[in-house]
Amino acid sequence: AGPRHISVSxxxxxxxxxxxxxxxxxxxxxxVILAPERVLAPDEIAVEVLQLCDGERNVGEMSDQLAAKYxxxxxxxxxxxxxxLQDLADKGFLTEAREKxx
Numbered sequence: 001a002g003p004r005h006i007s008v009s010x011x012x013x014x015x016x017x018x019x020x021x022x023x024x025x026x027x028x029x030x031x032v033i034l035a036p037e038r039v040l041a042p043d044e045i046a047v048e049v050l051q052l053c054d055g056e057r058n059v060g061e062m063s064d065q066l067a068a069k070y071x072x073x074x075x076x077x078x079x080x081x082x083x084x085l086q087d088l089a090d091k092g093f094l095t096e097a098r099e100k101x102x
Contacts, residue, residue: 006096008059008086010078013097015055020093022050033093040093049081050088055097059085 008014016022020035031047033040042050052062063081067074088094 006089006094008082008089008094010060010063010082011058012085013055013058014053014085014089014094015097016050016053016093017095022047033088035093040088040091042088045080046084046088049084053085053094 006012006014016033017035020033022031022033024030025032028041030041031050033042033050049062049066052065057065059081060078063074063078066072066081067077070077085094
């Protein structure tokens with residue numbers, strides 16, 4: 001099975017796939033996503049959004065949080081977050097949290 005392509009929406013609960021890690025690169029003073037044979041240096045906003053991608057929160061909840069933090073319109077934030085996360089998902093840096101089975 002290849003990577004599951006996810007379609008990000010307000011109800012998605014995105015999370016970094018098991019093989020990818022968001023970590024701070026002390027040498028370069030930047031956040032990077034480390035994946036096998038690939039490194040991505042997301043911008044500051046992307047890093048902030050990725051830190052909210054814990055598999056618990058959905059995209060709508062993340063947008064609520066960011067809208068409150070930046071006192072920005074939620075619709076604008078939501079649209080930007082979806083575009084950004086979809087881009088990361090298309091590149092294989094994001095997956096959907098599987099539904100928890102009891």
